[in-house]
Amino acid sequence: MAGGAPLDTPFGRFVPPNLTPDPVHGIGDWTLDQFAVAVRQGVRPDGKAYYPAFTYEFYNQFTDQDMADLWTAFRTVPPVSVPTAQHDLNFPFNLRWGLKLWRARYMTQSETTPVMAQSDAWNRGQQLVNKATHCGACHTKRGLFGGLDANAKLEGNTNLPGGSKAPSISTEDLLSRGWTVANMAYALRTGITPDGDVLGGSMAEAIAQGTGMLTEGDREAIATYLLTPSGQISVGLPTNAAVSSMDSMAGMESGGN
Amino acid sequence: MKRSITIGAIIASSLGAAALAHSGATGVVLERMNGMSAMKKVMGELAPMMRGEVPYDVAAAQKGAATIMAHAGGGMVKLFPEEAIPATSYAVPALWERWDDFSDLADLLESQAFGLAMAIPNGLTAPEPPSPPHDMEAMNNMSDMVGMTDAVVQPSQDLTVAQLMGVEPTADAHTSPTVLPEERESSSLDYTMMAAPAAFEMVSQTCAACHSQFRRGS
Numbered sequence: 168m169a170g171g172a173p174l175d176t177p178f179g180r181f182v183p184p185n186l187t188p189d190p191v192h193g194i195g196d197w198t199l200d201q202f203a204v205a206v207r208q209g210v211r212p213d214g215k216a217y218y219p220a221f222t223y224e225f226y227n228q229f230t231d232q233d234m235a236d237l238w239t240a241f242r243t244v245p246p247v248s249v250p251t252a253q254h255d256l257n258f259p260f261n262l263r264w265g266l267k268l269w270r271a272r273y274m275t276q277s278e279t280t281p282v283m284a285q286s287d288a289w290n291r292g293q294q295l296v297n298k299a300t301h302c303g304a305c306h307t308k309r310g311l312f313g314g315l316d317a318n319a320k321l322e323g324n325t326n327l328p329g330g331s332k333a334p335s336i337s338t339e340d341l342l343s344r345g346w347t348v349a350n351m352a353y354a355l356r357t358g359i360t361p362d363g364d365v366l367g368g369s370m371a372e373a374i375a376q377g378t379g380m381l382t383e384g385d386r387e388a389i390a391t392y393l394l395t396p397s398g399q400i401s402v403g404l405p406t407n408a409a410v411s412s413m414d415s416m417a418g419m420e421s422g423g424n
Numbered sequence: 425m426k427r428s429i430t431i432g433a434i435i436a437s438s439l440g441a442a443a444l445a446h447s448g449a450t451g452v453v454l455e456r457m458n459g460m461s462a463m464k465k466v467m468g469e470l471a472p473m474m475r476g477e478v479p480y481d482v483a484a485a486q487k488g489a490a491t492i493m494a495h496a497g498g499g500m501v502k503l504f505p506e507e508a509i510p511a512t513s514y515a516v517p518a519l520w521e522r523w524d525d526f527s528d529l530a531d532l533l534e535s536q537a538f539g540l541a542m543a544i545p546n547g548l549t550a551p552e553p554p555s556p557p558h559d560m561e562a563m564n565n566m567s568d569m570v571g572m573t574d575a576v577v578q579p580s581q582d583l584t585v586a587q588l589m590g591v592e593p594t595a596d597a598h599t600s601p602t603v604l605p606e607e608r609e610s611s612s613l614d615y616t617m618m619a620a621p622a623a624f625e626m627v628s629q630t631c632a633a634c635h636s637q638f639r640r641g642s
Contacts, residue, residue: 331640331641331642332641332642333642334642349475349477350471350472350475353471353475356625357471357625357628357629357632358628358629358631358632359467359468359471359628360468361468361471362464362468363463363464363465363466363467363468363469363471364464364467364468365464365467365628365631365632365635366632366635366642367632367634367635367636367637367639367641367642368635368636368639368641368642369636369642370642371632371633371635371636371642372636374632375632
């Protein structure tokens with residue numbers, strides 16, 4: 168939390184800052200309100216904007232409770248007194264005031280309005296995919312100035328930092344590649360795809376540090392949301408829990424014999 | 425003569441098909457890609473079995489574990505001679521720059537595949553821990569009760585905030601791809617007391633650790 172791996176992009180090198188509660192080099196002297204403005208609106212306590220390398224676009228629908236929970240969690244991290252390295256950006260991207268223009272033109276709002284007709288799992292999945300797990304940060308392509316392409320949501324990005332690619336995770340493409348709720352929930356923990364490959368690249372990190380830490384229910388919710396075709400109602404898809412309860416019932420019957 | 429030409433043509437065309445499947449890779453690159461593909465096939469076949477979606481087949485699973493063992497460890501690293509990386513290869517220079525890390529992961533994969541083979545007879549759930557003889561009857565009766573099938577070994581969901589933030593290791597950190605092989609306490613693992621899916625997931629974590637460091641793309 169005291170910094171991390173730099174992100175090399177066409178705009179230059181971004182360096183993650185110190186997020187520990189150190190009062191000098193970290194965020195120790197911030198207030199909850201300043202933290203909430205930073206995370207949800209992408210604005211620093213000094214009023215300047217963050218570069219969208221910090222994926223605050225995805226967090227603008229976080230609730231006040233979400234912010235309070237996150238703040239509490241961040242306060243538990245041991246402080247580390249290490250100064251944050253400076254970004255090394257190319258002109259004109261090194262001019263931070265330009266971000267105000269960027270925000271006005273490109274900043275998107277994450278879609279998280281609950282849909283009454285959909286299942287709880289679908290709605291939970293929508294929250295996770297479009298907010299906390301920010302799948303679109305990699306799986307949605309970006310324009311010349313790094314803005315997310317709203318017309319190609321989750322349709323893949325062939326131009327990620329470092330020259331890697333993120334495949335399309337649109338519903339149609341996922342279904343055609345053999346994904347199901349069960350095997351996707353499993354992949355979000357183990358990295359194993361339906362054809363037996365084991366995901367590497369930045370997705371391995373997203374699994375190890377992200378989706379692998381979620382509950383099984385949340386992983387199934389992500390899969391339910393991503394695999395429900397637009398305009399269709401998600402149904403109660405079979406889950407491991409349902410299977411194991413059936414096994415238990417079978418065991419009970421044989422136990423009675 | 426005609427027959428040998430026909431056979432030759434069949435061999436040539438099948439070699440051609442294999443090479444094409446890997447975008448023109450040849451020689452040692454094709455050989456290691458074929459090894460990776462064989463392991464991928466095993467993972468793809470065993471995953472639904474480990475999730476309980478298809479019938480559990482001990483013999484097929486054992487054969488799969490043996491296939492991974494054969495393509496891991498020394499059998500894997502010998503196929504990565506230090507040479508200019510051809511465009512067809514997915515290997516990245518870091519593989520040779522951090523050869524010991526790569527070699528350790530290859531060895532870890534071999535020992536985990538062996539561990540998987542030991543855990544496979546246990547099926548989808550971990551066996552009951554051994555108990556004193558006078559409890560055996562009670563244990564046998566209990567094994568028929570509802571709820572006993574839930575003993576599949578899973579990473580603990582009861583993580584502290586510090587663990588979720590990644591600043592404190594979790595109880596299952598020994599299986600995490602972010603933990604270096606030398607930090608893992610693999611010697612203390614008893615695969616004979618492990619559910620097969622747990623051993624299988626450890627194999628997948630080593631695949632992920634290696635792919636994320638030493639394979640181009642995802």
